[in-house]
Amino acid sequence: MGTRFCRLRQHRVSAVKSKRSKKVARFPRTSRRSFRRRLPRQQRAQITLEAILDAVVRILKKQGIAAVNTNRIAAVAGVSIGSVYQYFPDKRAIFVALHERHVQDIDRRIERTLVEHLASSLEGLIRGLVDTVVAAHSADPELYELLLTEVPHRGDGTQDLSSRLHGALRSALASSERKLGARRNLDLTAFVMSHMVDALAHGAALRRPAGVTLEDAKEEAVRAIVAYFQQA
Amino acid sequence: MGTRFCRLRQHRVSAVKSKRSKKVARFPRTSRRSFRRRLPRQQRAQITLEAILDAVVRILKKQGIAAVNTNRIAAVAGVSIGSVYQYFPDKRAIFVALHERHVQDIDRRIERTLVEHLASSLEGLIRGLVDTVVAAHSADPELYELLLTEVPHRGDGTQDLSSRLHGALRSALASSERKLGARRNLDLTAFVMSHMVDALAHGAALRRPAGVTLEDAKEEAVRAIVAYFQQA
DNA sequence: GTAGAATATGTACGAAAGCTCACATTTGCT
DNA sequence: AGCAAATGTGAGCTTTCGTACATATTCTAC
Numbered sequence: 463m464g465t466r467f468c469r470l471r472q473h474r475v476s477a478v479k480s481k482r483s484k485k486v487a488r489f490p491r492t493s494r495r496s497f498r499r500r501l502p503r504q505q506r507a508q509i510t511l512e513a514i515l516d517a518v519v520r521i522l523k524k525q526g527i528a529a530v531n532t533n534r535i536a537a538v539a540g541v542s543i544g545s546v547y548q549y550f551p552d553k554r555a556i557f558v559a560l561h562e563r564h565v566q567d568i569d570r571r572i573e574r575t576l577v578e579h580l581a582s583s584l585e586g587l588i589r590g591l592v593d594t595v596v597a598a599h600s601a602d603p604e605l606y607e608l609l610l611t612e613v614p615h616r617g618d619g620t621q622d623l624s625s626r627l628h629g630a631l632r633s634a635l636a637s638s639e640r641k642l643g644a645r646r647n648l649d650l651t652a653f654v655m656s657h658m659v660d661a662l663a664h665g666a667a668l669r670r671p672a673g674v675t676l677e678d679a680k681e682e683a684v685r686a687i688v689a690y691f692q693q694a
Numbered sequence: 695m696g697t698r699f700c701r702l703r704q705h706r707v708s709a710v711k712s713k714r715s716k717k718v719a720r721f722p723r724t725s726r727r728s729f730r731r732r733l734p735r736q737q738r739a740q741i742t743l744e745a746i747l748d749a750v751v752r753i754l755k756k757q758g759i760a761a762v763n764t765n766r767i768a769a770v771a772g773v774s775i776g777s778v779y780q781y782f783p784d785k786r787a788i789f790v791a792l793h794e795r796h797v798q799d800i801d802r803r804i805e806r807t808l809v810e811h812l813a814s815s816l817e818g819l820i821r822g823l824v825d826t827v828v829a830a831h832s833a834d835p836e837l838y839e840l841l842l843t844e845v846p847h848r849g850d851g852t853q854d855l856s857s858r859l860h861g862a863l864r865s866a867l868a869s870s871e872r873k874l875g876a877r878r879n880l881d882l883t884a885f886v887m888s889h890m891v892d893a894l895a896h897g898a899a900l901r902r903p904a905g906v907t908l909e910d911a912k913e914e915a916v917r918a919i920v921a922y923f924q925q926a
Numbered sequence: 927g928t929a930g931a932a933t934a935t936g937t938a939c940g941a942a943a944g945c946t947c948a949c950a951t952t953t954g955c956t
Numbered sequence: 957a958g959c960a961a962a963t964g965t966g967a968g969c970t971t972t973c974g975t976a977c978a979t980a981t982t983c984t985a986c
Contacts, residue, residue, distance in 0.1 A: 653897065653914070654918050657901075658893065661889040661894075665889040671857075678882055693918075
């Protein structure tokens with residue numbers, strides 16, 4: 463019963479329902495509704511929006527993707543179905559927004575890490591990034607796994623984790639403090655390093671083989687990335 | 695119009711449809727139908743099954759995931775909707791089977807590569823694996839991307855590419871021909887290398903930054919993995 | 927405090943999609 | 957040929973999606 467999780471916000475029930483005019487001209491089904499309906503301008507709208515996304519997460523974790531339908535989302539969020547469709551054009555858009563929220567969370571973490579390591583050695587930066595990505599995935603591994611495998615989310619590249627890391631590493635490498643030999647291709651180096659950070663941190667957090675501790679995996683990941691960077 | 699792609703196999707239309715007894719006891723909706731309905735024993739059943747999976751791929755590539763519904767799958771496969779549900783308990787299971795088919799394809803390629811490189815140097819093996827995985831992803835990058843992002847597929851770990859690579863690399867490393875220092879943890883080394891192969895090959899095939907050629911990316915991937923392995 | 931904008935409600939409903947089942951057809955086997 | 961098992965069929969039932977809209981509540985600005 464999802465109602466246990468409803469928000470406490472209460473809504474008065476309308477005392478009177480007027481008769482509806484039947485046979486109204488309906489919105490044609492063929493029109494494309496790929497836009498988000500309404501942008502939240504007030505804080506309560508933002509709360510509603512978050513409640514909807516949180517509801518999806520709860521249903522997903524407790525009952526699986528098959529149980530996620532729009533009516534249940536509304537019920538668990540403690541919101542009417544009408545409100546759901548005021549912010550999302552369709553069910554799929556809800557999933558995309560959920561992914562976006564997750565990606566933005568990781569983005570913020572990476573940004574913070576970059577700032578913290580402006581003066582660090584390259585190894586320090588690498589270690590910081592690995593820690594950050596591991597932490598991001600470890601915070602809620604179950605959810606992360608579900609988002610990755612069960613929830614469709616459109617692969618438009620730009621919201622891909624390693625492409626964010628690529629940009630971060632590229633500028634870090636380009637900064638005069640940490641020069642790399644002129645012979646090296648900046649993009650190529652950043653490409654390899656970003657995919658290594660992503661994959662190894664992800665693997666360390668979620669796909670560790672038996673007999674390998676998280677600490678060992680993180681340390682080895684850092685060693686591998688540094689080894690690559692320092693190769694002759 | 696999906697019908698253009700229908701199989702040519704024709705079915706006679708029943709001349710007479712008997713009246714159905716109304717109000718029959720329906721299959722209770724609550725019962726779990728997580729099993730595959732029927733196992734194909736004859737060749738035509740296997741053909742039907744493949745036709746269904748191929749139909750999904752065609753719809754997916756031409757019209758996107760939103761257009762993939764069970765009725766259309768049946769139509770494009772040139773099969774009745776009933777046949778679809780004789781082999782798959784639900785729509786989701788079709789997606790899972792599609793993933794399985796893909797994973798098995800990659801598995802076969804990896805197995806072949808391993809056999810081919812039984813006598814090769816480690817670098818040769820690494821290069822072979824990178825080539826193989828890149829080739830597997832390059833064969834149909836669009837489909838691969840769709841499968842990964844749009845098509846839900848349940849993440850049960852074992853069908854994960856890098857865990858297959860892990861096993862392969864672990865035994866390759868363990869073979870007496872290519873000893874690694876006793877100080878090194880076999881699982882840990884295989885863990886890092888498998889994730890590197892997977893991520894870098896995948897990245898090289900599908901997520902290459904502008905200005906980096908496929909060849910460069912592959913070569914750099916091999917260099918990075920070898921550098922890790924050879925580090926002091 | 928009041929007007930107007932923004933937000934929320936929820937029933938009713940059409941369209942589409944998921945899925946079932948009684949029956950028809952084909953195949954393998956003797 | 958003939959029978960059972962395997963396979964295939966498709967009308968139609970059930971569920972979900974998403975819309976419409978009249979109405980109710982809350983926020984913001986003045």
